Amino acid sequence: MNSLIAGVILILCLSSYFFGRSEARKLVTQNIKLKALPAYYGYYLSLWCGLPALIIFGCWSLFEPTIIKVLILNNFPQIESKDLFYEQTLSFFNGNFSGEITNEIKAASIKYSSINIIAQNSKIVIIAAALIGSLTFAYRKIQNNNKARDDVEIILKVLLFTSSLVAILTTVGIIVSLLFESLKFFSTINIFEFIFGTSWSPQRAFVRDASAITPEELLELQDAFGSVPLFAGTAFIALIAMCVAVPIGLFSGIYLAEYALENILNQLLKS
Secondary structure, three states: OHHHHHHHHHHHHHHHHHHHHHHHHHHHHOOOOOOOOHHHHHHHHHHHHHHHHHHHHHHHHHHHHHHHHHHHHOOOOOOOOHHHHHHHHHHHHHOOOOOOOOHHHHHHHHHHHHHHHHHHHHHHHHHHHHHHHHHHHHHHHHHOOOOHHHHHHHHHHHHHHHHHHHHHHHHHHHHHHHHHHHHHHHHHOOHHHHHHOOOEOHHHHHOOOHHHOOHHHHHHHHOOEOOHHHHHHHHHHHHHHHHHHHHHHHHHHHHHHHHOOOOHHHHHHHO
8 A cells, every 4th residue: 555655646746747847838828937947847846746745654654553553552451462462463464373363362453454444544535635735735836937946946955954954863863872772781791891801702691581680690791792802803804804905906006007008998997
């Protein structure tokens, strides 16, 4: 369904471009001087057709699974392992569940089916309304011979600014996530034992029950996160790579500069 909706939106965007351009040319036949090239009117109508619908479609697709999950699990407060129960419900709904089918799973599957139908129908209606509204607004602007080029440039500036902002926020989120996880890690593992430790076997940390770990086991785990083997392995691999790359690169450069015949391939390699 999502692929179909996205395909319909993209087809409408492409059609809107040609329609907007043709409408601008009709204005010329009415002895109206255009304030931009006809192509910009097509771009303007296409952007207004696609952007609102795609924003709604993207946000809906992003938050829909979480909202449906919350609505399903709120009907079964007695369930302890809620995530596992929800995954079993999805598997049963999709016909892939091979475990014991309980009455709760059946009821949750029926509830999921009804909510999913409502969500899909609502998404189609809202996206269709957004398409109609945005196309109507943009079409009226074209009929009034707006400055399509200026409007298109403003929309593109907003898109570029938003993309830059998303990239910056993503980077900040990664840094903050790494910072908090590092603080949690070093609250258990001493930083000097991590830097100067000579043993690296983190798999030992995943065979313990963290809720029932003893002081002796904690002391043993602290010796499993020494970073010296990591740095030594990285340096050893870099040394081997340099032993191979430096002589070959150096001698190849000397050969191309001093001995190779001048031809097109040689010029390309030098550049």
